[in-house]
Amino acid sequence: MSADALALSESQSTARAQETLVTVPCFANLLVPVQEAVAQVATHRHFDAGQVIYLEGEPATALFILEKGWVKAARMSPEGREQALLFLKPCEVFGDVAIFTDTPYPATVMALEPVEVWAIDKSAILDLVARHQQLAMAVIRHLARRVLYYVGLVEDLSLRSVEARLAHTLLSHIESGGERLVVPRRAWTTFDEMATRLGTVRDVLSRALRTLEEEGLLKVERHQIVILDPAGLAARGDRYD
Amino acid sequence: MSQNEMERQMDEQLRDAVLQALAADPRTAPLDLRAGVLNGIVHLGGSAPSDDDWAWAEMVSARVPGVRGVVNRIEAPGAPSPARTINLNLASISMKGEQP
Numbered sequence: 001m002s003a004d005a006l007a008l009s010e011s012q013s014t015a016r017a018q019e020t021l022v023t024v025p026c027f028a029n030l031l032v033p034v035q036e037a038v039a040q041v042a043t044h045r046h047f048d049a050g051q052v053i054y055l056e057g058e059p060a061t062a063l064f065i066l067e068k069g070w071v072k073a074a075r076m077s078p079e080g081r082e083q084a085l086l087f088l089k090p091c092e093v094f095g096d097v098a099i100f101t102d103t104p105y106p107a108t109v110m111a112l113e114p115v116e117v118w119a120i121d122k123s124a125i126l127d128l129v130a131r132h133q134q135l136a137m138a139v140i141r142h143l144a145r146r147v148l149y150y151v152g153l154v155e156d157l158s159l160r161s162v163e164a165r166l167a168h169t170l171l172s173h174i175e176s177g178g179e180r181l182v183v184p185r186r187a188w189t190t191f192d193e194m195a196t197r198l199g200t201v202r203d204v205l206s207r208a209l210r211t212l213e214e215e216g217l218l219k220v221e222r223h224q225i226v227i228l229d230p231a232g233l234a235a236r237g238d239r240y241d
Numbered sequence: 242m243s244q245n246e247m248e249r250q251m252d253e254q255l256r257d258a259v260l261q262a263l264a265a266d267p268r269t270a271p272l273d274l275r276a277g278v279l280n281g282i283v284h285l286g287g288s289a290p291s292d293d294d295w296a297w298a299e300m301v302s303a304r305v306p307g308v309r310g311v312v313n314r315i316e317a318p319g320a321p322s323p324a325r326t327i328n329l330n331l332a333s334i335s336m337k338g339e340q341p
Binding site: 051052072075076079080104110111188192193195 | 249252253256275276277278279280281282283284285286309310312314316322323324325326327328329330331
């Protein structure tokens with residue numbers, strides 16, 4: 001490849017990274033020169049469905065910005081039980097907690113479908129944060145939101161029943177499907193995946209779904225869950241049993 | 242040093258030992274394998290050419306003293322998906338630092 005072609009390819013790559021960056025809520029309002037500086041050090045990476053992006057306990061080398069596809073972050077409890085921590089969709093950032101705490105990655109992140117990400121090396125992002133106050137504030141905002149998310153997860157797992165957790169989780173993934181409110185079932189949404197998110201096992205999850213269905217709050221269809229009574233489901237989700 | 246830092250250091254040492262064991266074994270040495278360790282549990286990634294090598298790498302790692310369990314997420318033909326849900330049976334294994 002000629003030097004000109006390589007330069008073009010690099011500039012295209014930077015432009016595409018910048019396009020992704022502006023879709024990330026915490027980075028969207030960065031000044032253009034800061035966006036460009038971040039985009040210039042971002043490296044594109046592709047992962048097939050099922051591939052590991054990083055492993056829990058591995059040294060943290062980069063943070064990632066998700067351009068396309070869903071990923072799952074899961075952590076193994078000391079007793080050996082897998083707990084799903086996050087299901088992330090495009091425009092999300094991950095790997096940052098380990099980068100900014102200078103610790104190994106606290107969870108394993110896996111691609112649930114074909115995934116396109118932008119990786120930013122640890123040293124590069126630390127250098128950029130030191131030079132651009134606006135980026136530092138964006139990172140703080142993102143980390144603070146993540147803390148709030150984990151506060152909610154702790155509340156979910158420690159205080160709510162499985163039915164309430166399920167109701168709460170379904171409501172946070174609700175979409176409009178024509179005239180109905182639905183939670184679409186993705187190819188990777190298995191009972192095992194849902195159970196690890198809810199901190200339970202497949203049989204208990206199955207019973208919880210049946211209970212909510214019998215209460216007339218939802219209807220389980222092959223490719224989606226139809227929410228019949230969003231207000232009732234919200235009340236169920238707020239119940240501390 | 243806090244307990245967290247001590248545990249992290251122990252996990253880092255265990256990770257080094259696992260990577261050394263994988264590098265020393267003639268069957269796993271040429272493979273492109275990765276490892277992370279948290280709470281004495283080894284997480285394996287990378288790729289192997291066969292499910293026999295997949296299982297062998299897990300066994301090599303499990304034999305390292307101090308390893309409480311192995312989460313095998315290595316990619317290999319015929320092996321289970323690396324992204325599957327994994328639960329280990331560690332009930333009968335003592336926590337690191339505890340005497341059995």
